[in-house]
Amino acid sequence: MKKILLSLLIVFSFQLSFAQNSNEKLSITLKDETLENTIKRIESSTSYKFYFDSAWLNSNKTLISGTFNNVSIDEFMSAVLNKTDLNYVVIKNKVILTLNSTIYSTLPSNYFPDEPLQTNSQGNDQNDNPVFYQQYDSTSSYSVSKKSSIVFIGKENKDTTKKTFTVTGTVKNEENGKPEANIYIKVKNKNISTSSDLDGNYTLQLPRGINIVEIKSLSHKEVTKTLVVYDDGQFDIELNEKSNQLDEVVIKKKGQRATETVVSGLVSIDIENIKNVPLILGERDIFKVATTFPGIKTTGEGSAGFNVRGGKEDQNLILLDNAVVYNPQHFLGFFSAVNPYTTKKADIYKGSIPADFGGRLSSVFDIATKNGNKEKISGEGAIGPITSNLTLSVPLEKNKSSIIVGGRATYSDWILKQLDDERLKNSEAGFYDGILKYQNNINSKNAIEAMAYYSNDRFRLSSDSLYKYSNRLFSAKWDHTFNDKNKGALILSNSEYKFNIDYHSDNINSFDFGYKISETQLQLKMNYKLNEKHNFSYGVASKLYNISPGYQHPTNPNATLVPTDIAKEKGLESAIYLSDNYKVSDKLLIDLGLRYSLYASLGAADVNIYESGKPLSDATIIDTKHYNNNEVVTTYGGFEPRIAARYYFTEDFSIKAGYDVTRQYIHLLSSNTTQSPTDTWKLSDANVKPQSAQQASLGLFKNFGDDEYEVSLEGYYKKSKNILDYKVGAQLLLNENVETELLQGEGKAYGVEFLIKKQVGKLNGWLGYSYSRSLIKLDGEFNEEIVNNGKFFASNFDKPHDLSAVLNYKFTKRYSLSTNFIYQTGRPITYPIGTYNLGGAQYTLYSDRNEFRIPDYIRLDIGINIEGNHKIKKLAHSFWNISVYNVLGRNNPYSIFFVTDPNGKLKGYKTSIFSIPVPSITYNFKF
Numbered sequence: 041m042k043k044i045l046l047s048l049l050i051v052f053s054f055q056l057s058f059a060q061n062s063n064e065k066l067s068i069t070l071k072d073e074t075l076e077n078t079i080k081r082i083e084s085s086t087s088y089k090f091y092f093d094s095a096w097l098n099s100n101k102t103l104i105s106g107t108f109n110n111v112s113i114d115e116f117m118s119a120v121l122n123k124t125d126l127n128y129v130v131i132k133n134k135v136i137l138t139l140n141s142t143i144y145s146t147l148p149s150n151y152f153p154d155e156p157l158q159t160n161s162q163g164n165d166q167n168d169n170p171v172f173y174q175q176y177d178s179t180s181s182y183s184v185s186k187k188s189s190i191v192f193i194g195k196e197n198k199d200t201t202k203k204t205f206t207v208t209g210t211v212k213n214e215e216n217g218k219p220e221a222n223i224y225i226k227v228k229n230k231n232i233s234t235s236s237d238l239d240g241n242y243t244l245q246l247p248r249g250i251n252i253v254e255i256k257s258l259s260h261k262e263v264t265k266t267l268v269v270y271d272d273g274q275f276d277i278e279l280n281e282k283s284n285q286l287d288e289v290v291i292k293k294k295g296q297r298a299t300e301t302v303v304s305g306l307v308s309i310d311i312e313n314i315k316n317v318p319l320i321l322g323e324r325d326i327f328k329v330a331t332t333f334p335g336i337k338t339t340g341e342g343s344a345g346f347n348v349r350g351g352k353e354d355q356n357l358i359l360l361d362n363a364v365v366y367n368p369q370h371f372l373g374f375f376s377a378v379n380p381y382t383t384k385k386a387d388i389y390k391g392s393i394p395a396d397f398g399g400r401l402s403s404v405f406d407i408a409t410k411n412g413n414k415e416k417i418s419g420e421g422a423i424g425p426i427t428s429n430l431t432l433s434v435p436l437e438k439n440k441s442s443i444i445v446g447g448r449a450t451y452s453d454w455i456l457k458q459l460d461d462e463r464l465k466n467s468e469a470g471f472y473d474g475i476l477k478y479q480n481n482i483n484s485k486n487a488i489e490a491m492a493y494y495s496n497d498r499f500r501l502s503s504d505s506l507y508k509y510s511n512r513l514f515s516a517k518w519d520h521t522f523n524d525k526n527k528g529a530l531i532l533s534n535s536e537y538k539f540n541i542d543y544h545s546d547n548i549n550s551f552d553f554g555y556k557i558s559e560t561q562l563q564l565k566m567n568y569k570l571n572e573k574h575n576f577s578y579g580v581a582s583k584l585y586n587i588s589p590g591y592q593h594p595t596n597p598n599a600t601l602v603p604t605d606i607a608k609e610k611g612l613e614s615a616i617y618l619s620d621n622y623k624v625s626d627k628l629l630i631d632l633g634l635r636y637s638l639y640a641s642l643g644a645a646d647v648n649i650y651e652s653g654k655p656l657s658d659a660t661i662i663d664t665k666h667y668n669n670n671e672v673v674t675t676y677g678g679f680e681p682r683i684a685a686r687y688y689f690t691e692d693f694s695i696k697a698g699y700d701v702t703r704q705y706i707h708l709l710s711s712n713t714t715q716s717p718t719d720t721w722k723l724s725d726a727n728v729k730p731q732s733a734q735q736a737s738l739g740l741f742k743n744f745g746d747d748e749y750e751v752s753l754e755g756y757y758k759k760s761k762n763i764l765d766y767k768v769g770a771q772l773l774l775n776e777n778v779e780t781e782l783l784q785g786e787g788k789a790y791g792v793e794f795l796i797k798k799q800v801g802k803l804n805g806w807l808g809y810s811y812s813r814s815l816i817k818l819d820g821e822f823n824e825e826i827v828n829n830g831k832f833f834a835s836n837f838d839k840p841h842d843l844s845a846v847l848n849y850k851f852t853k854r855y856s857l858s859t860n861f862i863y864q865t866g867r868p869i870t871y872p873i874g875t876y877n878l879g880g881a882q883y884t885l886y887s888d889r890n891e892f893r894i895p896d897y898i899r900l901d902i903g904i905n906i907e908g909n910h911k912i913k914k915l916a917h918s919f920w921n922i923s924v925y926n927v928l929g930r931n932n933p934y935s936i937f938f939v940t941d942p943n944g945k946l947k948g949y950k951t952s953i954f955s956i957p958v959p960s961i962t963y964n965f966k967f
Contacts (some may be wrong), residue, residue, distance in 0.1 A: 064088070064133075065110045072103040078120060088113060092137035094182040096126060125195045137502040140270055146319030157245060193246075194271025200248075206272045206524045207244045208484050210414075210439070211236040211255070217415035220257070223279070228252035228264075238384050241381070245524045255279065272484050276439070299741045300752055302621065302631045302686045304696040305349075305391025305754060307333045311383050315964065316848045316858045318923035320954065322694035322962035324380040326407070327368060332860065334793035334810035334846040335390050335754075336403075339867055340835045340934050341897070341953045343372035344716070347837040349390050349735070349756055350789025350814030351402025352763065354708030354721070358405040361477070363513040364559060366537035367717060368405075370471040370497055377511060379496045381420050382446035382475050384410040391683040391756060392739040393697035395567060395617040395633030401702045401760060409491055411479045412442025419559045424962040426450055441480035448473050468506075469499040488893050490516040497717070506686075509539035509717040531563040539717050542595075550595040553774075555723050556588040575621040582614040585706065585723055590774050604774050610642040610670075611723040613705055619682070626688070633682035639705040640675045641725045643667030648727065648777060655822040656727065656780045674726045680701060692743040697736075704731040707764045709772045711781075720772065727779040733760040733787070750797045760787030765827070766817055783825055785818040788832060805847035814838040827889055828835040834868040834890045841865045854909070858923075859899040866894040872938055872946055884938075884946065894936050894950070900927045903927040916967035924959045931955040 064086060064169035070078060076097045079090045102123050108116055117128045126140045153309030193207055211220045219240025226233040227246065236242045244253075246269045255263040260279040267275060298306075307330065314329045327346065330336050337347045346369065358365040360378060368377050389397070389404040397404045413433040415876040421430040433445035449472040481487045485758065493513040500506045515533040522528065538556035543549070561583035568576040589606040619633035649663040650656050667673050684698040707728065710719040724730040739754035762784045766772070770781035791812025798804045814837060819830030827833070850856045868890030876885050903923035926932075933950040940946050 050447050065112060066116050067109050067111075068116075069107045070104045072105055074103065075124070078104055082116075087133045088135050089133060090135045090137065092126075093139070096137065096139050104317050124190070127196060140195055140268070142196040149811045184439055190268060191268045191275060193267055193269045193273040193275055196270040200271070201451075202248070202524075204245050204247050205269050206484065206521060207246050207267065207269065207275055208273075209242060209275040209277060211240045211242060211251075211277045211279065212415070214280050215699075218413070218418075220260070220279060223260070223277075224256045226254050228254055228257070242538075274484050277635065280735065297692075297743055297747060298752060299688075299692055299694040299743055300686075301772045302629045302684045302696065303389070303392045303394075303757070304686075304698050304737055304739045304741075305335070305389065307336070307388040307390065309386040310378060310389070311386065313848075314380060315919060315921065316856065316903070316905055317846055318858050318860050318901040318921075318925065320374060320925045320958065320960075321426050322903075322921050322923050322960035323375055323427065324422075325376040326378055326380055326383060326386050327376050327405075329846075330386070330405075332808065332862070333388075333806075333843065334795055334808040334844075335756075335791070335812070336388065337837065337839055337842060337864070337902075338373070341899075341932060344369040346403075347814070348388075348403035349791065350758060350787070350812060350835070350838075351733075351760075352708070352835075352837075353707070354711075355400050355402035355704060355731070355733075356405060357397060357400035357403070358407070360407050360493060360513060361409050361489075361515045362517065362531050362535075362561075362563070363491070363493070363515040363533040364535040364561075365511060365513065366535065366557060366721070367509060367511060370473070370495070371469065371499065372717065374657075375427070375471070375512050377471075378407060379429065379431070379446045379448055379473060379475055381422070381429055381448075382444060382477070390755075391700065391735060392631070393441050393682065393700055393702065394577075394631075395619040395635045395680075395682050396577060396581075397704070397777070398581075398615050398617075398635055398637055399583075399704060399706070401614060401704050401731055409475065409477045410444055411489070412444035412477065414439050414442045414481075418967060420964075420966040422962055422964045425960050426452055436480075440482075441478070443476065443478050445476045446474065468498055471495065471497040473511075485521045487519045488517065489519075490514075504546075506542040507539070507717065508542075512536040526566070526567045526568050528564065531565065532561070533563075534558070534560045541718070544595070548594075548596045549601060550599065551592050551601055552589075552595050553590065553592045555590045555718075555720055557585070558587075559583050559585050560776045568582065573623045576618070577621070578618040580614070580616045582612065585609070585611040585613065587721060587723060589720060589722070589778075592774055606774060606776055607644075607646060609645070609723045609725070611639060611725075612642060613637065613639045618728075629686045631682075631684040635680040635682065636677065637680060637703055637705075638675065638677035639724060639730060641673040641723060642669075643671040643673055644669045645673055645725070647673060647725065648779070650727070655820075655824055658777055658780060661777070676703075676705065676730045677725060678732075692747075694741050696741065697737045699737075700735045702733050702735075704733075707731070708806060709764070709778065711766060711770060711772055718773075722778065723818075728764075728782065729762045729784060731760060731762045731764070733758055747801050748798065750795075750799065752793075752795045754793045756789075756793075756892055757792060758787075758789045760789075763787040763816060765816065767824060783818050783820065783827070785816055786832075787835070788815045788817070789813065802850045803847065804850075805845070807845045807847075808843070810842045811840055811841060812842070833888065836868060836890065836935075838868055838890070839865045854907045856905045858903040858905060860899075860903075862897065862899045863919070864897040866933075868892070869894050869936055870947075875946070884940075896935050898928070898930055899925075899932065901925050902927050916965045919964040919966075921962045921964065922960075923962075924957050926954050926957055927953070929957050 211223045223236045251267045419432040431450040433444045450470045475493045477491045479489040496510045536558040541553040563581040565579040587609040592604045594601040615637040617635040654660045735758040737756040765783045778900040793810040797806040814835040815832040817832045818827040845861045848858045874885040906920040908918035
């Protein structure tokens with residue numbers, strides 16, 4: 041009763057004071073004045089006196105500029121405090137400031153509810169101290185102690201009509217300031233929750249008013265905060281580690297279990313833990329680790345490119361911060377061109393590819409770079425037998441912006457010069473790469489980031505030819521939150537890949553050969569969360585391709601070699617997409633996507649017209665049509681529907697199904713079994729059709745033992761059209777009529793993939809097995825277009841059985857043993873099976889294409905991992921890796937070839953890579 045009378049007395053006093061308020065006018069000019077100086081000037085020139093806490097003014101750094109002529113105190117204060125967290129009330133000549141909250145001059149109509157507000161015992165102590173009040177809500181009531189930790193978000197506005205607001209922030213470790221990932225944040229008594237991402241960032245949509253927020257983690261003390269939300273704002277969280285000793289703390293890199301997501305065929309690489317996988321020369325390699333999962337293969341050891349679910353190497357879209365990487369490998373495939381020390385995440389979509397991705401048939405490697413540390417300077421690096429790596433993160437503006445820069449280089453040239461072999465001393469081989477990323481959280485609604493990357497390789501091994509190739513990438517992204525339901529991102533990216541061969545000898549045949557492809561893309565990605573059932577994603581994208589198919593210029597002035605320049609190619613690929621993540625029920629989740637892509641081959645170009653009813657060849661060209669610059673030569677396009685569904689049988693057991701249609705307008709031309717740095721890309725045009733594919737998949741996903749084990753079984757079937765292959769003896773480089781060497785046929789791939797992962801415990805890792813087939817059919821109108829009688833036959837990368845086991849055993853928290861075992865069926869090969877005489881000459885008779893196989897591939901790697909002590913306060917944390925690659929010393933054949941000796945006998949030979957155990961030691965450090 042005393043509180044009710046006190047409230048009435050306050051309101052009555054306010055009403056009387058407002059009625060007696062002075063009508064004194066203000067005239068003042070301000071230029072970059074602080075709020076405190078502005079208040080002092082008003083007090084010195086008028087009768088108004090201000091009452092406030094000086095700490096409020098120190099936290100509001102906005103400078104005030106403007107001219108105010110004969111305005112009321114209300115008009116002046118409204119303008120001055122507009123961009124601050126302060127409100128005000130005027131009583132006579134007194135101006136009282138308040139932080140966040142508004143002082144009401146009248147009571148709300150329902151201020152006195154039928155039932156009193158619920159308070160805790162501290163709200164009714166013997167001194168009748170005031171507690172925190174809010175307007176009564178019949179649906180819920182809160183108990184908030186005067187001693188509770190209350191945080192105000194935003195500035196109260198009596199005129200706002202919004203009911204929910206966006207609260208963002210970062211979860212950090214109070215001890216060292218590092219971001220904490222996967223921290224669970226829940227609003228008490230409301231169905232609202234989220235978790236922090238890998239950078240510690242989180243976003244919550246909170247209703248207006250009081251929200252009791254609970255922050256929970258296995259390894260940190262639980263925190264409860266009372267957020268009074270008036271507007272959009274930021275709330276950063278600092279956590280203290282628990283002092284009690286835990287046997288095991290597991291931090292999951294994905295916010296959701298595999299059983300929960302709608303996407304099947306998704307592989308997420310744990311970037312931090314790939315250090316435990318023993319690989320060649322101790323190098324961390326995202327792509328090599330990816331190939332230990334079922335459905336992702338390579339054609340052989342030391343080979344570039346990947347084959348995902350029976351697809352060719354060029355059917356994988358590899359993205360680094362939204363920019364396309366055309367050659368993701370260093371040194372002919374032995375090392376990754378993506379720096380693992382600057383990488384935040386790597387997600388690989390083998391099926392159920394989201395509708396915002398397009399342009400490739402088989403998979404998407406979506407790789408994102410880390411954001412820099414916004415708190416303090418930090419870094420990470422490694423020193424190995426072949427390469428060294430250093431990454432440095434620097435905050436530019438605390439808690440707001442940062443840069444991260446990483447570099448890696450080899451010292452293989454120095455090693456070659458120390459060898460006794462004179463041929464190798466004259467050789468050279470090396471690579472380097474560098475990456476720079478800038479990120480700025482401008483405010484709660486806007487963030488920008490930009491990334492630049494460059495890599496360079498060169499090698500010359502006992503020859504007169506120097507091979508060089510490089511990647512150059514750039515991307516910039518602007519993220520904007522329109523409101524609590526609408527978000528968007530504008531992305532600009534550019535990619536360039538080029539290679540060069542310098543052939544220098546004492547004769548007149550020296551030449552310089554080069555090739556280049558570049559693309560520039562602009563994307564707009566939007567997200568609209570309609571309600572709890574529908575979450576829409578939509579957007580548009582357009583990219584411009586420019587290809588210089590090749591040139592060859594003599595470098596000797598006396599050369600007889602004729603300079604050659606192949607005409608450039610240009611194409612424009614655009615797409616629009618819409619998808620809906622539809623929660624039908626608690627058990628059924630569906631992702632419906634529709635993408636429409638349109639491709640235009642552009643001039644300037646000279647297009648060959650071939651005689652109808654005859655195979656494409658130089659002899660059947662009947663005309664050439666010229667197209668001017670940017671004139672449309674031909675167009676292709678079509679719908680690419682995507683649908684994925686997940687159904688819960690139980691909370692930890694689900695079934696998923698997916699169906700994708702994809703189109704690809706660019707092709708890799710390669711006469712090798714495996715991808716090579718000197719392979720070239722060709723755009724679809726009037727004589728080369730785009731590729732297309734359909735894939736259906738079905739999978740079962742199960743978690744056991746409180747998520748300690750994760751098991752999945754997936755099957756897929758894929759059909760492809762217009763897959764590129766080549767005529768026997770095809771000439772692909774520097775060929776103005778390269779379409780005469782190409783064949784386009786059908787592809788068919790199917791398989792079953794099994795994966796079991798153990799997430800925690802002393803023994804952890806995964807075991808993957810797949811049985812799969814990849815087949816192709818080349819059946820044309822003419823004999824030279826028919827291979828193997830027009831029947832399906834094994835592709836170059838068809839490996840039915842593939843088994844990988846990656847296991848790590850922790851003896852203690854500092855010492856562990858890692859193993860990596862791989863078994864694969866040998867890839868197909870074409871063998872000579874006899875000889876025959878024709879016209880007095882002897883010829884070799886070959887089997888059907890890819891009728892035989894090379895021996896199976898088996899390899900075991902072992903590594904010992906030694907971590908430094910886990911003291912928090914130390915200059916740097918270290919990690920040693922001692923590993924042996926190919927412990928068994930197995931002579932796995934890379935390829936088999938045949939040579940006719942002087943006696944006319946045909947002999948077979950095999951080449952191997954790393955046929956003996958290869959030891960290495962690597963030192964890693966972090967500070």
